[in-house]
Amino acid sequence: MKIVLLEDVKKVGKKGDIVEVSDGYGRNYLIARKLGKEATNAAINDVKLKKATEARKKEDELNEAKELGLKIKASSITLAIKAGEGGKTFGSVSTKEIAKAVSDQLGIEVDKKKMVLDEPIKSLGTHIIKIKLHPKVTTELSVKVEGE
Template identity: 65%
Template sequence: MEIILLEDVKKVGKKGDIVKVNDGYARNFMIPKKLGVEATKQAKRELESQKKAEAQLRQEELEEAKELGKKIEESSVEVKIKAGEGGKTFGSISTKEITKAAQEQLGLKIDKKKMKLDEPIKSLGVHNIVIKVHPKVTTQLKVKVTEEK
């Protein structure tokens, strides 16, 4: 019997796959537990239209991410930190401060977990921070670290 999986099933397949399973397994286990439905012509058509809609949605998300990436790359954020003689800083700047500054200065809500910062910023100057906006879109944000007076 052919079944369209409604959820991921270990050793059988992923959600949305059409798989062939034994009749008893399908009737007694998969269908009653709502893990799958019988693969009729109508169910297959619905699955196809659902996949097309999901593909369209993913494409729109990718376009939005590219747009956001361009906006981030074109802009820069200024963060102030206390510094002593010779430009020696007191403390460091982490992704939390960069996220807060981006929110205040640019109006962009960037998730701090998507920023790649190998180590906290401990020096004055301009630093480029890598941000993974989308699995396929990576951009850089210029962070200008200046002395707080």
């Protein structure tokens, strides 16, 4: 019996898979517990349409991330931090402050959790930070830190 899985089933398959199972297992377990439904032509076509829609959506997200990455890489932001004599700073610049500056200066919303700082920025000057916009897209942002 062919079944279209509606949920992930251990040792059988993942959601959306079309699997061949015994008649009893299919009727008495998978269909009864709404883990799957019989693989009719309509059900198979529905699965194919959903997979195609998901693929298109993922492709669109990737393209948007690439465009945003190019826009971010081409720009830079400026932050002001209190500094003493000789350029020694009081405190450091965090990803939260950088995310707020990107939002204010560039008009782009970037999650602070997606920013990768090896160590907090504690010196004046220009620093390059990495931003992971998508699992396949990483970009760099130039942050200029000035003393107040």
